[in-house]
Amino acid sequence: MPSSNIYESPRLLDEYLLFHYAKESEILPTSEIPYPSAMREALGFTQRTVGHFDNKPVAHGLDLGCAVGASTFAMAENCAAVIGIDFSHAFINAADRLRCGEVISFHRHDEAMLQKILSTNVIATELREKVNFEQGDAMNLRADLGGFDRVHAANLLCRLTNPNDLLEKFPSLVKLGGELIIATPCTWLQEFTPPQHWPAPDTFSWLRKQLEKNFTLELSTHEPFLIRETARKFQWSLSQLTKWRRHA
Numbered sequence: 001m002p003s004s005n006i007y008e009s010p011r012l013l014d015e016y017l018l019f020h021y022a023k024e025s026e027i028l029p030t031s032e033i034p035y036p037s038a039m040r041e042a043l044g045f046t047q048r049t050v051g052h053f054d055n056k057p058v059a060h061g062l063d064l065g066c067a068v069g070a071s072t073f074a075m076a077e078n079c080a081a082v083i084g085i086d087f088s089h090a091f092i093n094a095a096d097r098l099r100c101g102e103v104i105s106f107h108r109h110d111e112a113m114l115q116k117i118l119s120t121n122v123i124a125t126e127l128r129e130k131v132n133f134e135q136g137d138a139m140n141l142r143a144d145l146g147g148f149d150r151v152h153a154a155n156l157l158c159r160l161t162n163p164n165d166l167l168e169k170f171p172s173l174v175k176l177g178g179e180l181i182i183a184t185p186c187t188w189l190q191e192f193t194p195p196q197h198w199p200a201p202d203t204f205s206w207l208r209k210q211l212e213k214n215f216t217l218e219l220s221t222h223e224p225f226l227i228r229e230t231a232r233k234f235q236w237s238l239s240q241l242t243k244w245r246r247h248a
C-alpha cells in the first residue's frame with residue numbers, strides 16, 4: 001500500500017491544478033517579479049513528456065500516476081482511448097470533473113493569506129471523449145486492465161513504496177512493439193519509499209537492469225519541471241526521462 005496521502009490535501013490539489021492547467025502568465029506573472037528565464041523553460045512538463053511518444057495514432061494509452069490529468073488529455077491527441085490512474089481520490093475527482101466538461105476553480109497561493117482564484121479552461125470535447133480516469137494503485141493494478149500501445153509514468157516511481165512491483169508489471173501492460181515512457185526526478189525519500197526499496201547503484205542503472213530483458217531503450221534525456229508553492233517558492237526539478245519499446 002502507498003504510505004502517504006499528501007496528494008489528498010486541498011493544498012496539493014491547488015498546486016497540481018496550477019502546475020497542470022495554469023497559463024504561463026498565471027504561474028510566472030513577470031509584471032510583479034522578474035523570474036529567471038530557466039523557470040519559464042520548465043513549464044509545460046505534462047505536454048513535453050508525452051511529446052516523446054511516436055507522432056502517430058495508436059489505439060490504447062495508459063497514464064499511471066496521472067494526478068489531475070493534463071498528460072492523460074495530452075495522450076488523447078494521439079490515442080483512441082486513454083485511461084488515467086492515480087491513487088489520490090481528490091486528484092482523480094478533479095480530473096474526472098474536467099473530463100465531464102467542467103471548469104474548476106483553484107487557489108494560487110502567493111504568500112501568507114494572499115491568494116488568487118484561478119480557473120481551468122474547458123478541455124476540448126474530442127479529447128474528453130477519449131479519456132477515462134480511475135482511482136487505483138500502480139503497484140496493484142486491476143487484473144483486467146489489459147495491454148496498451150503506450151504507457152506513461154511521470155514522476156511516479158519515487159512516490160511508490162515498492163517501485164519494483166510496477167517495473168515487473170510493465171511487460172504485461174505494454175503490448176509487443178508498444179512504447180513506455182518513464183520520467184523520474186529520482187527524489188527517493190523515506191516517507192514514500194523505504195530505503196531497502198531505493199534503487200542501487202543509481203536509478204538509471206536499476207531501470208536498465210530491470211527493463212532490458214523485455215524493452216529496448218530508445219531515448220534517455222532530461223525534462224525540467226516547475227511546481228509553484230508560493231510567489232517566491234518553487235520546486236524546480238529535473239526529471240530523467242527514458243523511453244522504452246517492448247521487444248519481448
Ligand SMILES: C[S@@+](CC[C@H](N)C(=O)[O-])C[C@H]1O[C@@H](n2cnc3c(N)ncnc32)[C@H](O)[C@@H]1O
Nearest residue numbers: 002007065066067086087088137138154155159
Ligand atoms: C509527483 S506526482 C506526479 C503526478 C503527475 N504524473 C505529474 O507529472 O504531474 C505523483 C503522483 O503519483 C500518485 N501516486 C502515488 N502513489 C501512487 C500509487 N501507488 N498508484 C498510483 N498513483 C500514485 C500521486 O497521487 C501523485 O498524483
